[in-house]
Amino acid sequence: MTTAAIEFKSVTKRFPKTDHPAVDRIDLRIHRGETVALIGASGCGKTTSLKMINRLIEPTEGSILVNGQDIRHLPLLSLRRSLGYVIQHVGLFPHMTVAANIAVVPKLLNWDKARITRRVDELLEMVHLPPAEFRDRRPLDLSGGQQQRVGVARALAVDPPILLMDEPFGALDPITRTSLQNEILDIQRKLRKAIVIVTHDMEEAVRLADRIVVMQAGGIVMDASPSDILLKPATPFVASLLGDSRMIKLLQTLKVGDHATAGNCGGAPELPASASLHDALNLFLETGADTIAVRGGGAMAACLRRDQLFSIAGEA
Amino acid sequence: MSFQQYFDIFGDQIIRLTIRHILLFLIAFAAAALLGVVMGIAIYRVRVLRFLLPIVNILQTVPEIVLLALAIPFLGIGYTGALVPLLVKGILPVLQNTAGGLQSVRPELKEAATGIGMSKAQLLFRVELPSALPIILAGMRISAIMLVSVITLTAYIGVESLGTLILQGISRMDSNPLIVGSGLSALLAVLVNQIMIFLERRALRRTGGRP
Ligand SMILES: Nc1ncnc2c1ncn2[C@@H]1O[C@H](COP(=O)(O)OP(=O)(O)OP(=O)(O)O)[C@@H](O)[C@H]1O
Numbered sequence: 001m002t003t004a005a006i007e008f009k010s011v012t013k014r015f016p017k018t019d020h021p022a023v024d025r026i027d028l029r030i031h032r033g034e035t036v037a038l039i040g041a042s043g044c045g046k047t048t049s050l051k052m053i054n055r056l057i058e059p060t061e062g063s064i065l066v067n068g069q070d071i072r073h074l075p076l077l078s079l080r081r082s083l084g085y086v087i088q089h090v091g092l093f094p095h096m097t098v099a100a101n102i103a104v105v106p107k108l109l110n111w112d113k114a115r116i117t118r119r120v121d122e123l124l125e126m127v128h129l130p131p132a133e134f135r136d137r138r139p140l141d142l143s144g145g146q147q148q149r150v151g152v153a154r155a156l157a158v159d160p161p162i163l164l165m166d167e168p169f170g171a172l173d174p175i176t177r178t179s180l181q182n183e184i185l186d187i188q189r190k191l192r193k194a195i196v197i198v199t200h201d202m203e204e205a206v207r208l209a210d211r212i213v214v215m216q217a218g219g220i221v222m223d224a225s226p227s228d229i230l231l232k233p234a235t236p237f238v239a240s241l242l243g244d245s246r247m248i249k250l251l252q253t254l255k256v257g258d259h260a261t262a263g264n265c266g267g268a269p270e271l272p273a274s275a276s277l278h279d280a281l282n283l284f285l286e287t288g289a290d291t292i293a294v295r296g297g298g299a300m301a302a303c304l305r306r307d308q309l310f311s312i313a314g315e316a
Numbered sequence: 317m318s319f320q321q322y323f324d325i326f327g328d329q330i331i332r333l334t335i336r337h338i339l340l341f342l343i344a345f346a347a348a349a350l351l352g353v354v355m356g357i358a359i360y361r362v363r364v365l366r367f368l369l370p371i372v373n374i375l376q377t378v379p380e381i382v383l384l385a386l387a388i389p390f391l392g393i394g395y396t397g398a399l400v401p402l403l404v405k406g407i408l409p410v411l412q413n414t415a416g417g418l419q420s421v422r423p424e425l426k427e428a429a430t431g432i433g434m435s436k437a438q439l440l441f442r443v444e445l446p447s448a449l450p451i452i453l454a455g456m457r458i459s460a461i462m463l464v465s466v467i468t469l470t471a472y473i474g475v476e477s478l479g480t481l482i483l484q485g486i487s488r489m490d491s492n493p494l495i496v497g498s499g500l501s502a503l504l505a506v507l508v509n510q511i512m513i514f515l516e517r518r519a520l521r522r523t524g525g526r527p
């Protein structure tokens with residue numbers, strides 16, 4: 001088995017003077033190139049779990065490995081500088097310009113000036129903030145979405161192999177949120193990092209993550225792919241997280257025939273064009289197939305691919 | 317003696333006393349600001365020192381003239397007797413606002429800084445102090461205004477300043493030195509206040525009005 005980028009080994013955190021552990025014996029492996037979403041109700045231990053990775057919080061029991069090494073044996077500051085961190089409330093430094101905010105970690109690592117300038121511009125481009133316009137502005141003169149972008153750019157500054165994000169898009173309107181989510185997907189496609197993203201929002205989790213870890217009262221109740229979470233919720237609690245999700249409802253309302261693409265996929269399991277995408281999802285999961293042949297959608301043969309379906313689900 | 321004659325004869329003395337006054341102010345203020353910030357940081361960082369804050373508060377309420385008087389038996393009259401009590405009074409508001417300002421820096425800023433790998437010293441100099449700067453400067457303004465006017469009182473214990481002119485005016489029943497001495501003192505106080513307000517505003521703009 002390859003070494004995980006991050007590994008939790010039976011990690012427990014008890015805060016002083018509390019009755020229940022905030023995090024209760026969790027085991028978790030996160031690999032490079034993988035995006036894992038931690039989801040659950042407020043207070044279930046998501047932030048605590050995340051902060052134990054960069055040692056803002058120390059576990060009471062158990063151990064955490066980064067690239068196979070116990071983080072307690074790594075130098076604290078260089079560990080933190082090697083983990084990109086987007087905090088729950090953005091936390092940009094108001095007395096610094098946008099460029100200076102992004103340059104914080106490169107400066108801590110003593111990069112030379114020219115390299116820092118180049119890198120800052122590159123990152124601003126990456127998060128779609130034109131450098132000439134934004135470099136010298138102050139965080140408080142930016143919109144919430146722009147601040148979040150700068151927060152992401154700051155976390156990516158030294159190209160850390162691991163990115164920790166705590167509700168990075170929590171307070172944004174749906175449109176800005178979607179566009180930032182797309183940027184994360186894009187960045188992840190290009191950079192193949194190990195990303196841990198904490199979220200309250202199942203739709204966000206489905207959209208961004210390869211794996212969703214559902215937490216409840218400090219424990220992990222389900223750790224599975226988005227499709228499995230959606231279709232085979234392990235507990236009533238997991239199901240309740242999906243309960244008011246627009247996604248399932250949307251899938252139930254969309255017709256397979258409207259989303260299939262022309263092509264020939266003989267031998268694949270079949271569905272009528274009038275079936276819902278929700279039916280298609282069930283069929284994918286029952287059969288494990290990657291493609292479904294769509295019958296009766298006019299003269300042309302048509303197919304629906306599994307990834308097409310998930311991108312629609314993510315869009316919801 | 318007309319005002320014109322007074323100036324012709326005492327002009328040099330007025331300039332000398334004004335310079336004395338400003339120098340005395342600058343020395344007392346620089347020392348108070350520096351020590352105040354250092355002690356404020358110490359109190360903020362070293363928890364056991366927090367017991368000092370109530371004591372600071374009490375000292376703050378003692379009138380300057382009382383401190384000056386109390387210092388005479390120990391330090392005598394002259395520069396030491398003047399500077400030490402001034403310094404003590406001048407340090408207090410700076411110390412108080414530094415400790416308070418650092419304490420009020422938003423926790424998420426500290427957490428972000430720590431989380432991305434700043435050491436304690438880097439956190440202090442790159443985030444905490446710049447964030448608390450408007451509050452620290454407000455403390456320095458209180459200290460500066462107090463010092464620039466209280467320095468006139470040191471004339472009572474034999475230190476030359478614009479206060480010397482005021483004393484002369486009183487003892488000679490002469491309104492000329494009285495007006496010049498008090499007028500210049502007031503002018504300096506206004507000037508110092510304006511400079512400090514300017515610095516404070518600038519710092520506030522940078523931090524967006526909150527620490
Ligand atoms: N410093 C602390 N001292 C004591 N208890 C704490 C501390 N930090 C967190 N807790 C408790 O630990 C539990 C988990 O907190 P945590 O911040 O991890 O929740 P979360 O899942 O991130 O919630 P949210 O979605 O609201 O951010 C909560 O019950 C919280 O009250």
Ligand SMILES: [Mg+2]
Nearest residue numbers: 046047048088
């Ligand atoms: Mg949280």
